[in-house]
Amino acid sequence: MAAVVLNKVGKKYPNGFHAIPSIDLDIKDGEFIVLVGPSGCGKSTLLRMVAGLETISDGELSINGTRMNEREPAERDIAMVFQSYALYPHMSVAGNMGYGLKNRGVDKEVIEQKVNDVAAMLDLSHLLDRKPKQLSGGQRQRVAMGRAMVRDPQVFLFDEPLSNLDAKLRVQMRVEIRQLQRKLGTTTLYVTHDQVEAMTLADRLVVLNQGHAEQVGSPLDLYERPATPFVAAFIGSPAMNLFSAHLQQNKLILGQNESIMLECDHSFEGQVVWGIRPEHLEVTETEGDFKMRVKAVESLGAETLIYGAIEGVNEEVVLRLSGPHQPEINSNIELNAPQDKWHLFDANTQQRL
Ligand SMILES: Nc1ncnc2c1ncn2[C@@H]1O[C@H](COP(=O)(O)OP(=O)(O)OP(=O)(O)O)[C@@H](O)[C@H]1O
Numbered sequence: 517m518a519a520v521v522l523n524k525v526g527k528k529y530p531n532g533f534h535a536i537p538s539i540d541l542d543i544k545d546g547e548f549i550v551l552v553g554p555s556g557c558g559k560s561t562l563l564r565m566v567a568g569l570e571t572i573s574d575g576e577l578s579i580n581g582t583r584m585n586e587r588e589p590a591e592r593d594i595a596m597v598f599q600s601y602a603l604y605p606h607m608s609v610a611g612n613m614g615y616g617l618k619n620r621g622v623d624k625e626v627i628e629q630k631v632n633d634v635a636a637m638l639d640l641s642h643l644l645d646r647k648p649k650q651l652s653g654g655q656r657q658r659v660a661m662g663r664a665m666v667r668d669p670q671v672f673l674f675d676e677p678l679s680n681l682d683a684k685l686r687v688q689m690r691v692e693i694r695q696l697q698r699k700l701g702t703t704t705l706y707v708t709h710d711q712v713e714a715m716t717l718a719d720r721l722v723v724l725n726q727g728h729a730e731q732v733g734s735p736l737d738l739y740e741r742p743a744t745p746f747v748a749a750f751i752g753s754p755a756m757n758l759f760s761a762h763l764q765q766n767k768l769i770l771g772q773n774e775s776i777m778l779e780c781d782h783s784f785e786g787q788v789v790w791g792i793r794p795e796h797l798e799v800t801e802t803e804g805d806f807k808m809r810v811k812a813v814e815s816l817g818a819e820t821l822i823y824g825a826i827e828g829v830n831e832e833v834v835l836r837l838s839g840p841h842q843p844e845i846n847s848n849i850e851l852n853a854p855q856d857k858w859h860l861f862d863a864n865t866q867q868r869l
């Protein structure tokens with residue numbers, strides 16, 4: 517078990533590209549940290565620096581108080597699981613799982629015991645003699661995890677480990693990973709593009725934007741109080757509705773001709789980004805805060821997503837309702853936007869108001 521601390525860690529690639537300017541992250545012993553962010557924001561780079569597969573250009577990485585920058589990957593006591601499982605095709609499941617220990621000269625009996633224990637935990641006991649090609653995708657992924665677990669490392673690193681699996685297996689593995697991590701108490705850094713994985717796995721989420729940590733906090737913190745429009749747009753699916761608007765004399769004004777004007781008890785004056793989540797807009801039978809013209813409807817069974825445009829201003833808007841609904845295309849829906857569900861950001865500083 518281990519605390520992992522990144523102190524002003526930066527990465528400049530040999531071609532001069534500054535993938536990570538400077539990042540601070542204080543990961544507690546046993547914590548499950550999930551890294552999210554758009555493609556190319558530096559998630560894999562960060563993980564690979566922690567693993568020792570990339571050099572660290574600036575700052576310090578320490579594990580349990582010991583500086584790791586110059587340590588070889590094998591000396592860091594870290595196990596990494598990738599999107600591609602990279603199992604040895606000619607070795608059995610047991611051989612794959614025990615390979616790392618065998619390489620280190622661990623006794624055969626000890627390896628066998630460890631492999632058996634971990635296989636039992638991952639429900640792989642009956643598959644130990646098979647070759648990887650005789651396994652399903654989910655079973656292969658479990659072997660890759662098992663290989664990481666038998667080493668009993670101080671830290672787990674996962675880089676989109678479930679993205680090759682089908683939807684049902686992903687759910688199953690997601691639940692298993694969380695339970696195993698709780699049971700083992702191993703400090704974990706996990707990269708994913710999947711909103712549900714991010715929200716359900718993380719003790720704390722890190723939203724990366726062009727190599728810097730835009731916000732760090734519990735999943736619900738980030739959902740309820742995003743610090744910037746970037747985080748607001750990134751956390752939640754479908755994304756939060758964000759509009760450029762103006763605050764003036766306790767009014768929120770939307771559109772060129774002041775076509776929408778809402779009462780607002782915020783004292784800020786000036787340009788803002790105004791946000792409201794699709795699930796927080798309320799349909800009303802009487803005249804609402806604004807009208808939405810329906811352009812497309814997605815019926816998902818348990819919920820319905822309605823896409824449209826706000827009448828009078830040229831802005832797209834998404835509405836999320838529970839249960840089935842079938843509004844006509846081009847019909848109008850009156851909507852209320854309750855103020856206690858608003859998110860307001862200063863348009864200049866991009867900071868939450
Ligand atoms: N060896 C390299 N040399 C130069 N630039 C690189 C190198 N490897 C990655 N980069 C760049 O660094 C940035 C971060 O890459 P990284 O792979 O960490 O992104 P990522 O967040 O993992 O993206 P994805 O979600 O697509 O996996 C990208 O702009 C990428 O092009």
Ligand SMILES: [Mg+2]
Pocket residue numbers: 559560561
């Ligand atoms: Mg990546």
